[in-house]
Amino acid sequence: MSSTTSVRGAAARSLLFAPLLAAALALGTLGAPPSSPGTARATTTENSTAAGPVTIRTQPIAVSWSTRQLAVRIAAAQKGDPYRWGAAGPSAFDCSGLVYYVYKTRIGRYIPRTADAQRRASIWLAKSSKQAGDLIFFMSGGRAYHVGIYAGSGRIWHAPRPGQRVQLSTIWTSAYVVGRVR
Structure with a gap:
């Protein structure tokens, strides 16, 4: 041949x-x-x-389980820091500023600054798939008006509102969606 x-x-x-x-x-x-x-x-x-x-x-690449665990620990370390509108740490936060501080400033992952922009930039998950370190977005009229970092067991770390401090709270409504940082 x-x-x-x-x-x-x-x-x-x-x-x-x-x-x-x-x-x-x-x-x-x-x-x-x-x-x-x-x-x-x-x-x-x-x-x-x-x-x-x-x-x-x-598929977009999401943060690993260990990175999400680190995010929960960093958020917990901010317990008691005051709420201040527009603040993103290190000693005061609004809700999206806490998320931005944890994921962008401390961990180095890209995430936008406002709650609704963070929702749009996240990987959407079913509520049943949420894990510690995922983001919980509270919704009204199709927009996220508040965000927190899921700590597990139905609780989030968040900066609630003026006059309050960063705290661990139980999720208070079913009107939320879950996102995972890319």
């Missing part, structure tokens, strides 16, 4: 596998949530029989 024949045979075999690979990629990405922010596009070769480009959705 000549080397030309073996090269042609390999090329023919790879053309046979291209549609199968494209189909496998398409089937493997059907379960990806539509809200996943990252996408990658894989295109097929001119000679393949696939219908068109395949879109592969990537």
Whole structure:
């Protein structure tokens, strides 16, 4: 057998596998949530029989369990610090300022400054999937008006309002959504 024949045979075999690979990629990405922010596009070769480009959705990378545990410890260390509107630490906080201080200033993860912007930048989770270190966003009219860091057992660390201090409180309403810092 000549080397030309073996090269042609390999090329023919790879053309046979291209549609199968494209189909496998398409089937493997059907379960990806539509809200996943990252996408990658894989295109097929001119000679393949696939219908068109395949879109592969990537999952955002969330903070690890140990990072979320650290976030809870950092938030707990702020217990008793006063509420001050617009403050983001280190000695006074508003609700989103506490979250910003814990995740951005101390841990180094990107998170916006306001509660609703933090909600939009988070990975959304089912309430049943919340874990310590996740963010609890209290909602009204489709917007987050308050945020706290979930401590577990139905409680959050938060800076409640003027005249109060950073404290551990029981979640007081069912009108909340859960987010995880990316």
